[in-house]
Amino acid sequence: MDCTVDGVLAALRAVTDTVVAHRDELVGLDRAIGDGDHGENLTRGFTSVLAKFADADQPGTPGQVFKLVATTLISTVGGAAGPxxxxxxxxxxxxxxxASSLDGELVAAALRAAVDGVVARGKAAEGDKTLVDALAPAARAAETAATEPNATPAAVLAAAAQAAEDGAEATVPLVARKGRASYLGERSAGHLDPGARSTALILRALAxxxxxxAQGPAGAR
Amino acid sequence: MDCTVDGVLAALRAVTDTVVAHRDELVGLDRAIGDGDHGENLTRGFTSVLAKFADADQPGTPGQVFKLVATTLISTVGGAAGPxxxxxxxxxxxxxxxASSLDGELVAAALRAAVDGVVARGKAAEGDKTLVDALAPAARAAETAATEPNATPAAVLAAAAQAAEDGAEATVPLVARKGRASYLGERSAGHLDPGARSTALILRALAxxxxxxAQGPAGAR
Amino acid sequence: MKKIINDPSTVVAEALRGMAAAHPDLLRVHTDPAFIVRADGPVAGKVAVVSGGGSGHEPLHGGFVGMGMLDAACPGAVFTSPTPDQVQAAIAAADGGAGALLLVKNYTGDVLNFETAAELAVIDGTEVRTVLIDDDVAVQDSLYTAGRRGVGGTVLVEKIVGAAAERGDDLAGCEALARRVVGQVRSMGLALTAGTVPHVGEPSFTLGADEMEIGIGIHGEPGRARVSVEPADVMVRRLLDPILADLPFGKGDRVLLFTNSMGGTPLIELYLAHGIAERLLAERGIVVERRLVGPYTTSLEMQGMSLTLLRLDDELIELWDAPVRTPALRWGA
Amino acid sequence: MKKIINDPSTVVAEALRGMAAAHPDLLRVHTDPAFIVRADGPVAGKVAVVSGGGSGHEPLHGGFVGMGMLDAACPGAVFTSPTPDQVQAAIAAADGGAGALLLVKNYTGDVLNFETAAELAVIDGTEVRTVLIDDDVAVQDSLYTAGRRGVGGTVLVEKIVGAAAERGDDLAGCEALARRVVGQVRSMGLALTAGTVPHVGEPSFTLGADEMEIGIGIHGEPGRARVSVEPADVMVRRLLDPILADLPFGKGDRVLLFTNSMGGTPLIELYLAHGIAERLLAERGIVVERRLVGPYTTSLEMQGMSLTLLRLDDELIELWDAPVRTPALRWGA
Ligand SMILES: Nc1ncnc2c1ncn2[C@@H]1O[C@H](COP(=O)(O)OP(=O)(O)O)[C@@H](O)[C@H]1O
Ligand SMILES: Nc1ncnc2c1ncn2[C@@H]1O[C@H](COP(=O)(O)OP(=O)(O)O)[C@@H](O)[C@H]1O
Ligand SMILES: [Mg+2]
Ligand SMILES: [Mg+2]
Ligand SMILES: [Mg+2]
Ligand SMILES: [Mg+2]
Incomplete structure (x- = not known):
């Protein structure tokens, strides 16, 4: 089943719930190798996103939703995570x-575009211990999953979430070369990157x- | 046996030893109801006194000793205790x-003069929870002891020290009306006054x- | 105890050396006895305004030495008043021939030591007047006690009287002005943590993880009450209400509001508290015409704040606005 | 967590309200988006010098808005860079028609957000240049990392470039000067305790009762090494030596020495440390011609200090000495 604008909005609510639920965990991860605000930053951002949607006219397409999410995050999050x-x-x-709804291929294309944008902005490569270490493998896994016949958004996102989780986990031993954690040098090793963790959480919530x-409204199975 | 200038100097060394040994106790008492410097103030003062005597020509009379102690304390102690x-x-x-040496009567007279001076300067009455609560009964006890036939300085000071210790102990339940402890109001009750305690310690060292x-040089008995 | 020091017994002397190095254009620092005088002093024909007290309250008093404020300051040991010979030497060094006004915070130790110094200075041939500053409403005043403490209001007295001396007021005039300012300034403070005196090595008092102390002094003297921490709105009211009730300040009064950090409270919290105080005063119809916000009367690294309110009139405003050129307060010059 | 606040989520907004109330003659504070501009701005024909960053470093940056320094400052959430729309609005409000120079501390978040803002401002029709400040020698610089952080040197860059803009230098001139100052300023800091971010509620890191952290950042980022506390002489050398080695500074160099408190270290310790630094520099034949001592680039209530050294020449001295009139730095006006 393709993902309509309602599905995208529901997914955003799920993302917000996840971010809020993991706020303290993300703050804790960022305290260890950064400045302790990542959970607060994302909570402020996604809470503002939901408020924006409550106020604004219902957007017509998934693309319009994404754009409003983008501008709201940029104007409320600050820090590295905002941009x-x-x-x-x-x-x-x-x-x-x-597009009025997203199929598996469009979801994979969206993730690919997202990674490319993040890399263009932040200049981080994989292995630098940033959210790119979650997002880049996620996009690759999504692209692979999307080549399956009739790949659903759910299937593509599930593959992406799994890859992001693995990628985030793999940041633990890395020495940070970008972002605030890089100031720690060798001492950044042994810690999970907060941005990689939040990226994995968000993708899991979307999936x-x-x-x-895809399973239809609760109780309707 | 009367007290010569050598005896006074020996007594001063004993006082300094006592003050240094009780520095932390006095700091602790002053922390509870004042500003925590009484032990440090007296240590600085009496240490300077000893240094002064090491430098200066040996004073000829007990009175000259007392005067040098006075000016040294005034110029090195500061706070309420200095003046x-x-x-x-x-x-x-x-x-x-x-006088070239002190008998029991002169010792009592010196203590009486000391109390009167402190009261004139600090305007504290007995019961105000200050060092006057140790010094005033000490002077009275000294005067009484000095009326005994052939009262020695040692006997007079022993009586004074005992009275000072009792007087200091009796400051515990009092509410302070003078000095820094008075700012605490009712909360000053239940604590020993640091100045009363140091006064008792000094008198005990003198005694x-x-x-x-009086028992002569050690081993000469 | 974690401090940027070498040895507790040399803290004041080393800090004075650093102060001298930091402000060669403004100050001269004398050691043994220790005092600080303005670099361009003594100013002939001008009343010398002299203050001092225990160290640990920086920038009080040394940071207020300079044109338009103090001519000399005497720093004692940490939290201990200076000795008479320090004060006597400072008076002599600052004496411009028009007499000296001693501004003394009302603590037994300070009063006694400055009293003795004043006697010595008179013998030296300097005319001396002393004004006690006792603005702390947390302490109950009575004939039978040591009386109120001098706290944050000291800065305002020193600035205003310093300006009067600078414009040429004579000793009697400066003294009368100082008494007038003392008469209409009131303060109160609270602490979230206590500072640690270097030679003590432990905090002056210990507060629980959610306790604060109301009505603290600036020497780590505990306050009159210990309560649970509260929202800033309530904290500010706890300080402001007793101040307002005491003078009393009323609707239509023009005031200077001084929001002071005890040392360890960051500026972001201090501005927040200042905003609340301004709002509460506006609600009561009291007109804030001048303000001072910052760590000016501190108690080492104590976290906490005090509020000071001074009733203003045109003359006091003019004197407050007059140029001042010191390490800690500077404008118009 | 004990703080003078009402609610962690309103700290910055409430502090800005207090700041506006405290300095009506110097500042105007705008909310939503939040920025601070000088009360007499925009100044027609003058380059607008704009900075900003996370809150919690007060007086940086808002306390440096005013004649002779910044035209506008954008405060982000505590320790979080401001958003592009704040910066864009601040640029628009400060724009006097001669373009805007953005002085940005080199942190990924700040760089990205100011970059976006600069793009938006250009679309608005304002010519914009950006200079990154990266003076912290505690961080190893390399093409492959985020590069060095901007810390205490920021105050010096803002003062000097602000003076140049005030005397009428054009945008290219201000930009070149900013790059020149950044090129010859170096800093390093240490912490004895960590501050607590209000929305976190716990200290950014925890140090043992006798530990200190060397090379800390101003956002509670832990440093590069944790060691036992040492005498001040050693602490100061730990900061000064890497600074001197880096530029390098050498015999005969004329410098400005800035001894900065991280917020919770009292002035008495800071002056003591300053005195040591002056002595060590004198021993090395380095000539301290100007100095700044105080809490100017803080990290909430963190106890600790940083040293900043700027190599001076006659032009920089003239610009440093030029009148400045802001809440936190003021002289000659
Ligand atoms: N240059 C970069 N490219 C990609 N991601 C980055 C980069 N710099 C930082 N990040 C990510 O941002 C996260 C931190 O975000 P956040 O804490 O919100 O911002 P800040 O570091 O400004 O406080 C890091 O954990 C990292 O994953
Ligand atoms: N007015 C006074 N008269 C007599 N003794 C006083 C008076 N004020 C204070 N004291 C004594 O001084 C002691 C405190 O001395 P100290 O701590 O050295 O000075 P400070 O209070 O200035 O710190 C008190 O415990 C009290 O006994
Ligand atoms: Mg962060
Ligand atoms: Mg004391
Ligand atoms: Mg004292
Ligand atoms: Mg941040």
Missing amino acids: LFGTAFLRAATAVGE TSASTA | LFGTAFLRAATAVGE TSASTA
């Missing part, structure tokens, strides 16, 4: 264009939401 | 005049030193 997550959603918006939607 | 202990020694110096001297 980076904002850019990711902005590029995703461009990638999906005017879960998509698969719930 | 008050300084005044006590200054008045004691005047009271003993040019012990005088009685040791």
